Amino acid sequence: MQYWLMKSEPDEVSIDDVMASKDQTTPWFGVRNYQARNFMRDQMQVGDGVLFYHSSCPEPGIAGLAEIVSAPYPDASQFDAKGKYYDPKATQEQPRWISIDVKGTQKTRLLPLAEMRTIPALEDMVVLKKGSRLSITPVTLAQWKAVVKLLKA
DNA sequence: GCCAACGTTGGC
């Protein structure tokens, strides 16, 4: 059992979108970074906890809680020649990119990035490191607990 | 819109 922070642009998929989906579950598509892909492919397990983070928006921060509910499978968007996530080098036989299904468990208050930066228990979070751009980052159990506590406060 | 940080590409 591990914990993750996953970034999504709310203009594309917000926590509200996830909670409104069938079974509150949505495929996590469009990851086009090998490190993030490898986390999904090699480390994520069904049941892992997810901090759902809104990025590239007026108020970036954690907006909800979710969990991993599927094994990895090929990301359909890599094959869509008209889509923005199309990858001409990917084939059905040799897919490059994968998705996993994420189920929203709770929309929470927004925990703004600015507030996260003030919390000593979170200072080592990968997402807070200078220059960190990875869309999927590991979260420790201690960090997870600290965030959940803050979200309830 | 700016720009720092980082990833990817491709010539050599």
Added chain:
DNA sequence: GCCAACGTTGGC
């Protein structure tokens, strides 16, 4: 394999 050029991310 090096590394300059370019593209992207994402906070501000």
